[in-house]
Amino acid sequence: MTRSRLYDQFTDADQDCSRVQRTDEFGYWTVTVERPLLDDEGTLITDRKGAHKPYPKKRETENVPFTYGGSTMGPAGKLNVIQAYFATEIKPHVPDAWIDWKKVKAGYEIPFTRYFYKYVPPRPLVAIDADLEKQVAKIIELLREVEG
DSSP states (O other): OOHHHHHHHOOOOOTTTOOOOOGGGSEEEEEEEEOBOBOTTSOBOBOTTSOBOBOGGGOEEEEEETTGGGOOOGGGGHHHHHHHHIIIIITTTOTTOEEOGGGOEEEEOOOHHHHHOOOOOOOOHHHHHHHHHHHHHHHHHHHHHHHO
């Protein structure tokens, strides 16, 4: 039996300690979003080829998940996923922005908190107050001993 088949058939894992996820759930593309450079009159500044010059102070980066928009294509869906993200999340707010495709990079991170964090509610306020009252009483008693 191959290793991948054994991996796929393993079902006895404790869900609190072990999870099987698709690798594209951890992937993202870092996309550089550029804005045009304007002169004092608000006119676009272009280079010799007529392309808009970017304004470095307004440059931003966005992390676009491989799974954005329900995509299951992973790294192969790069163009479609990034364009969908840009059209939905950026273009409505910054219509003059564009993507610098030469700076797009893929990355991966495993957000352990997202997958393994279990919320534990705080103790009731009454219990906290009772503990504080006990500590205050101990401090007052110690101060009385010191004063003497």
